[in-house]
Amino acid sequence: MLFLRSSDPGFEKAFARIVRERRESDEDVARSVSRILGEVRSRGDEALAEFTARFDGHSLSQDEDWRIGADDCRAAYDALSRDLRDALELAADRIRAYHEAQVPADRDYRDEAGVRLGARWRPVDAAGLYVPGGRAAYPSSLLMNAIPARAAGVERIVVATPTPRGATNTLVLAAAHIAGIDEIWRIGGAQAIAALAYGTKRIAPVDVVTGPGNAWVAEAKRQLYGVVGIDMVAGPSEILVIADRDNDPEWIAADLMSQAEHDPSSQSILITDCEIFADTVADRVGVELGMLETERTARDSWNDHGIIILVEDLAEAPALANALAAEHVELAVADPEPMLDAIRHAGSVFLGRHTPEAIGDYVAGPNHVLPTGRRARFASGLSVLDFMKRTSFIEADEAALKAIGPAAIALAEAEGLPAHARSISARIGL
Amino acid sequence: MLFLRSSDPGFEKAFARIVRERRESDEDVARSVSRILGEVRSRGDEALAEFTARFDGHSLSQDEDWRIGADDCRAAYDALSRDLRDALELAADRIRAYHEAQVPADRDYRDEAGVRLGARWRPVDAAGLYVPGGRAAYPSSLLMNAIPARAAGVERIVVATPTPRGATNTLVLAAAHIAGIDEIWRIGGAQAIAALAYGTKRIAPVDVVTGPGNAWVAEAKRQLYGVVGIDMVAGPSEILVIADRDNDPEWIAADLMSQAEHDPSSQSILITDCEIFADTVADRVGVELGMLETERTARDSWNDHGIIILVEDLAEAPALANALAAEHVELAVADPEPMLDAIRHAGSVFLGRHTPEAIGDYVAGPNHVLPTGRRARFASGLSVLDFMKRTSFIEADEAALKAIGPAAIALAEAEGLPAHARSISARIGL
Known part of the structure; x- marks a missing residue:
């Protein structure tokens, strides 16, 4: 963990380095992704089966190896505990309510020159949602991607998800059932993105590909941008917590760890104006870490990327936040409103002491797919707009x-x- | 020019090939662009000066070689003929009126669970507009890019434009004056996009890069997507004219040529249900070509990429139009409304017999920067949204x-x- 004081003479330089040091796409990854895309494009399902055997240890030999059926999703849903089922349904309902209101209005009017002008928003024909396997197989991500696509009116929604050694994730299947997805392919990685974008004999191409993934998936989306629409190029997750001394240090430490546990490359940053509070939070992070099954990941993330910035006055915080343009920003202060007004660049902002970021990951309603790596300077979180396009007209x-x-x-x-x-x-x- | 009949047995295959055959980025271009981006990133202004000398024959040695001043723009504006000045002002006024109404509304509400939810749209801090030199130096494009950025509330708007052998384009400068642009750099090509995205000692980086350009510019934007926001990956221009026999063949031939004259790689397609009308238009194209100073370009485009599709019934046209997802679609029929309803994928639609596409290029109001190469399946024309981003919030x-x-x-x-x-x-x- 890096500790910085804004009053130190070297602060500006050190902070500028943090802002600059957003990890970019790796050239080796780019080359191997480019090879995979080329193979899937020219050899289709055959290449898909080879890569799936090699990377996921899953054999796509029989017809039934390729897809997960709607029956399996319904069975997974039925097998959920009552609590989990209710939690997923509550999440789905709230996400749906928030996103349905995002559908933009069409325009159609005649101006004073007598020219009729307007624009119509229409959904894309088909959307492909990537759902990671392994560590990051999150049912919440499936809902966050599928529900906006559904709200946009997309008729064909396809999921691609790797099933390492054949293993499926019950919660993801249950979420697919709730979202009404009935086309799920057991493929992952760059090869899955290529199949969705180019199409193969088995898999009809889609128009937009969204969803989180590892560096290969992100790079595949970047390379295929233009062949299909994509939501964004996603990097490691980040949280910036701006907190005064009146917070419970335990709450703030837990918030910092909630990002850190995602991935060793995640980043948690605290800005505060009180050194004693900063120290207490740092100590409390140690305690929190000991309580987590995800301790190892969270500890690596906090050690390698965690930052505490001590400012003289919290009035300095918005400028720092705008430079960082973080994915998640918590304003843990008594009156967050003026600070919200001053923050121009952030994926999502969490206001006040009782709004931990995690509430936005699951049940608040707004999307949890948000721009990372300073991209909040120019990009927005996932919304129905990612699944729609506008046609202007003139008469x-x-x-x-x-x-x-x-x-x-x-x-x-x-x-x-x-x-x-x-x-x-x-x-x-x- | 290719002539197809939808009733021919080979039609489906031939049409599928047209749909598929959208030209993609060239591997050689990608490699040399990647090299240029790397040079500008590591060596900044020095690399910029070298590339500008090599590609534009323009020397960036003195301070005043780098920029075009606001005074030059004002002088260019003052020197315009009254007609041209009025025409540019009319265009600017109408583009402004159309785009100002695009600014999205913020959301802020409390739901029945007592959670406050919302989203705020904010402009990016800085936008870079690319304006090509040479053949495609269009003042209309400057207006179409700068006015939406201004309407979005962007504070810093920068133009990059090459000045081959030092030559500036008076009309472009006059348009910059109208749009209130006062930061214009005399740089072009992939090196200009790199300078805007990464920044150099002289040029502060921007958050979004928009504007048309050649294959190098388009590839540079594609490669830098994620480092900055970009409007889209643009390819050759296209028009699809759907016309019944009751049109004046001369008008339709002129419309087809209005795309063809842009570039030898532009594509003009006519769908009609009357063979005599098709033949008359084809003949008339020959006459039109002879009247044009742009004959050579238009003839190459029409010969290599022009297509006439004869259908049995115009009711077949919307399905073909949706498969082509063309940048511009003219519906030159008596009652275009039902056809507009049936068209799901198009950049912009021009309704009825008195709405030639060219009116949308200049003065109608909607943006003329539109998705090409079937990208209207998932992408929209340029708008204020390209210069804004949304931050959600939860309390x-x-x-x-x-x-x-x-x-x-x-x-x-x-x-x-x-x-x-x-x-x-x-x-x-x-």
Whole structure:
């Protein structure tokens, strides 16, 4: 863990390095991903089966090896404990309510020149959701990706998920049942993203690929951007907690660990204005770590990437937060509103002492798929907009074309595009 | 020009090939772009000056060689003919009116569980607009990129534009004056995109890069996606005209040529249900070509990529249009409304006989930067949203956390994330 004081002479330099040091895509990963994409593109299902045998130890020989059926998902759902079933349903309901209200309104109006203008939002035809296997097989992520796609009106929603040595994740299957997904392929990694984007004999291509994944999955999405739409290039998870001394150090330590336990490359940062509080939180992190089954991951993350920044005044915090543009920002202060107003770049903000970030991971309603690695400067969390696109339209009659056409003709001629001018002048007799 | 009949037995196969054959990024271009990006990233302005000397024949030795000043833009504006000035102002006013209404509303509400939820849209801090030099130096493109950025509230808007052998384009400068741009760098190509994304000693980095460009520019944007936000990966321009026999063949031929004259790789497609009309349009294209200064480009485009598809019934057209997902779609029929309803994938649609696509390039108001190469399946035209991002927020008090927290705890524990559960249970005494 790195401890910085904003009053130290070297602070600006040290902080600038933290901002700069966001890990980028690895050249070796890029090359091997590019090879995998090429193989799946040219050899389709055959390449998919080879990679799945090699990376997941799962054989795709029989037809039934390829997919997980709707029956399996229903059975997984039925087998859940009452508590878990209710928890998943509550999460789904709240995510649905939040995202359904995101569907944008169409426009259609006639302006004073008599030109009809507008735009229509339509869902993509097909969306592919990646659900990681292994450590990061989260039913909550399936809901966070599938429900916005459904709210957008996407007709075909496909899940790709690796099943290492054939093992499926009951909770993920139950979540698929709740989200009404009935096309689930047992494939993972870059090869799964390639299959979704290019399509194979078995798997029809999709238009948008979303969902979290490891570095290979993220790089595959990056390379296929443009062939399909993607939600974003995701990196390691991050939390920035801005907390005054009046917080319970135990709560804040738990919040920092809630990111740290995700992955050794996750990053937890605390900004506070009280050195005693900072020290107490640091001590309490040690206690929390000892309580966690995820101790090893959380400890590695905290040791390698954890940061505590001691500021003279919390008024310094928003500028630091804007430079970090973190995925999650907690404002654990009595009156978070002015600070929220001052924060321009963040994936999601958690206000006040009783809003731990984890509540947003599961049941609050807003999406937990958020921009990482300073991308909140320009990117937003996943929403129904990622599954929709807008078509503008224009309608002129002869009078309207006569009103605005001459200006277009003048500009087309000035730009050296005479056929553009012709297409207007022919219609209005100029 | 390729002539296809939908009733021919080979049609489906031939049409599928057209849909598939969208040109993709070239591996040689990708490699040399990657090299250029690396050079600018590590050597900054020095590398920029070398590439600008080599590719643009423009020397960046003195301070004043680097930038075009606001005075030059004002002078260019003042020197315009009255007609052209009015035309640019009309275009700017109409583009502004259309885009200002796109600014999305924030959300902020408390739901029945007592949780406050919402989202705020904020502009990016800085946007970089690429304006090509040479053949495609269009003042209209500058307006189409700068005005949405301005409407989004972006404070710093930067233009990068190559000035081959030092030559500037008066119209582009005048448009910059209208759009209020005062930071213009005389750089182009992949090196300009790298400078905008990474920043150099002279040029502060931006958060989003938009604007058209050649294959190098498009590939540079693709490779830098994630380091900065980008509008889209743009390919050659396209038009699909759906026209019945009651159109004036001259108008339709002019429309087809208005795309063809952009670039030899542009594509113009006509779908009609009348063979005589198809033949007349094809003949008329020959006449139109002879009238154009852009004849050579337009002829190459039409010969190599032009297509006429004769259908039995125009009711077949929407399915073909959806498969093509073209950048521009004209519906030159008496009642375009039902066809508009049936078209799910298109960048922009032009309704009726008096709405040539060129009106949308200049003065209609909607953006002319639109998805090409079938990307309208998942992408939208440029808008204020490309210059903004959304931060969600969540606020719970103790009662609200008690209401929804237990479900989150159950899910966190089931996902094997105990610190997530701890951060909630510590607060509600579970």
